[in-house]
Amino acid sequence: MSVGTIWVLAEATDGTVASITLEMLAKARELSDNVECVFGGDGALVATELGAHGASAVHATGDLAGKLPGPAIAGAIAAAISGGAAPVAILCGTTYGGRDVAGRLSVKLDASVITNIVDLTNDGGLVGTEPVFGGSQLVNTRFTSDKPGIFLVRPKSFEAAETGGGAATVAALAIPDLGPSGAARVTNSFVEQSEGPKLDEAAVVVSGGRGLGESEKFELIESLAAKLGAAPGASRAIVDAGWVPYSYQVGQTGKVVKPDVYIAAGISGATQHLVGMKGSKTIIAINKDSEAPIFGVADLGIIGDVHKVLPQLLEALNARG
Amino acid sequence: MKVAVCVKQIPDPADPGALDPSTNTLKRDVKLILDESDSYGVEMALQLVDAAGGGEVTLISMAPNNEVNGLRTALAMGADKAILVSDDALAGSDALGTSKVLAAAIARSEPDLVLAATESSDGYTGTVPEQIAELMGLPSVTFAKSIEVADGAVKVQRQTEEGYDDVECPLPCLVSVTAGVVEPRYPSFKGIMAAKSKPVDEVSIADLGIDAGSVGWAGGGQEIVSVIDAPVRDAGEIIEDEGEAYERIVAFLDELKVI
């Protein structure tokens, strides 16, 4: 049975809709026969792709003109709701923009947020599933009020699916006067380019951690990644240490990856790292400590020194051509 | 410049937590420590006040049982004073309830700038900073990887999916910081001694003018339906490297058709 209208916060870069948006649309379609999007940008740019993934309408604010999405989009949604719009739930991705929109909206509606969602079910009302303790347990939570339910959904929780639908109709969503809370302005955007496949889309990911010992040794990870057509990744320990940019980070505060093969070298497997890569189809771990928690999720675990195993592995792969 | 820093006091993450089966919330009966995520905000505040040529760093924390252990660590780093909200009525508060309490406590210190971490280590809802900003009617910049203050405004490099944005925002405002924004200092022996006599203002929710019905279990807008064990991955093959383990990896990658 349909739960009623669900709104999905749509995000896009240069007109390409974010994977997390398409993933949430697929889940929302399973739960509801009317799914609409809210978009902080020009609706015409995304209406076709959103429609093809099941959105019937997109409520778009038009260009945010440097405003941050949090106050602007939350303000617009709250105004639409007080004007009569009545979604039963609003799904936002656990992204930089999505978390801000959910936080601001929660105060505007005086409604709680259910966060870190990896599954949503209909049990006489929506129930969100959140992994705790590195994913060893799952907590199912529902709202107790009849206000729209705000859910923050983790990337890679659902499979995106096209429905073959036509373009979503575009409706204007007005941003009300935000007062001082809307005063922040983006003055410049920088893109940190990395070569090869994108970390969260790559079929193979090779990640390194503190066990590499020193920043220069990350080259081993990059060479192996290049050899396998993989994306290089990292644990937070070496991101914080400044060895690699933040965009390499896999885990709770980094990217969620679900490649066919994930290779973890010199990574202990802290719960915050595990939640970002546990969904990988196959996991290979190299660590000199047989007690390292990463071995608990590994399909192939090598108890050994990365400084020995990685160079030998590279040599063997190079020898194969 | 006056800076208020949110600091959460949490059970030691090295001591794996557990859910209290009667309430399905994290057990909080152990001694709490400063959430490492907040040590970055404390350090940033100290540096910004220094750069501004003076001011005051006030810590803001909500914690059970008048816990001050984590606050003392941050005071030892150099913060000037703390406001601690501890009240039995707060047990079970969700992120929104927590934010209402923190916003009211922060307002008492009349800051030019409010700092928080992007997410806490134990709760990691990641919504509290933005909820505080909205409750206080403040602009905000989340996910800061660097902060500068000049001419009554902050200039922030804000993390994005692709890289970062330069964001400008007038004071007063709230900024949430990522780990790595600055390197937190270790408290010196002198700092630790000095922290013992720094003022910690302990307030109740009545002092803040907050109605007990809007926070804690009573004010929470959600309920836990069930807690289940996640499916476990099948145990894998573990081998000790005797000099040939790389061959097993090559063979494995071959089986998987990666090479």
Ligand SMILES: Cc1cc2nc3c(=O)[nH]c(=O)nc-3n(C[C@H](O)[C@H](O)[C@H](O)COP(=O)(O)OP(=O)(O)OC[C@H]3O[C@@H](n4cnc5c(N)ncnc54)[C@H](O)[C@@H]3O)c2cc1C
């Ligand atoms: C709020 C919060 C969010 C976080 N988010 C993330 C996140 O998104 N992603 C993330 O990764 N972490 C995250 N963390 C940090 C996490 O808790 C760990 O600190 C981090 O993952 C550890 O990184 P590491 O495995 O590289 O380092 P360590 O834990 O230090 O592990 C290094 C490993 O290398 C092994 N080793 C050492 N030398 C060798 C050698 N020569 N050969 C082979 N193995 C060797 C050691 O046995 C050890 O297991 C977060 C923490 C918090 C509090």
Ligand SMILES: Nc1ncnc2c1ncn2[C@@H]1O[C@H](COP(=O)(O)O)[C@@H](O)[C@H]1O
């Ligand atoms: N009880 C608390 N006391 C002080 N600060 C808090 C508290 N809860 C959350 N915060 C702040 O808000 C940030 C985000 O928390 P969360 O939304 O729980 O992930 C934390 O890192 C702290 O800076």
